[in-house]
Amino acid sequence: MKETLLSAWLYFSFIRCPFHFLFYYTSKNKAIIDRDLDVWIRQLELPYSRTVAFVHLLVWHKEFRNLFYYRLKPWGHILNLIMPKLSSLYLNAKYIGPGFFIQHGENSRINGEYIGANCWVNQDVAIAFSNRTDRPTLQDGVKVHVGAKVLGKVTIGENSIIAANAVIVKNVPPNCTVVGVYPAYIVKENGIKVKKPL
Known part of the structure; x- marks a missing residue:
């Protein structure tokens, strides 16, 4: 019954989205x-076609609305009047590559110089000016x-992971996992456990 109601609500929601389409x-x-x-x-394992998933994401995931409106600058401001975005998530990067995923987005500020393809951020993240x-550059596949805080003119190498609550003020090589507040350090590099300063 619950699934039927959710499906009915989802299809009804098409009415709210003509301008989005x-x-x-x-x-x-x-x-x-x-x-x-x-x-x-893929990340949310949605069992829908792309068209129905688009409506699902608009209705149920405000973080997706933020990203969608970012892609539509300046028209996103108009759509925000119909379906408001998440007010505590700021996407102000010069460029955000395709495949950007936001798992929760509360209190995050993305001010990067360049965000590569297939990057991922969580809540309470700052990619910010110093x-x-x-401001930072994130290469492809960064999580x-x-x-976590990534501050200033630093580059995070492709496929690197910035761990929860880490503070990054230096460049991070590709394929690394970095932890720590000050100083942050590498705990995995190219799949091998290490303990190396940045």
């Missing part, structure tokens, strides 16, 4: 949005876990 299908970033959708569908101009 219009902007989606006419966007110059449609291919990037499709990559985002594919990642979100002064008026210096930034709960409460």
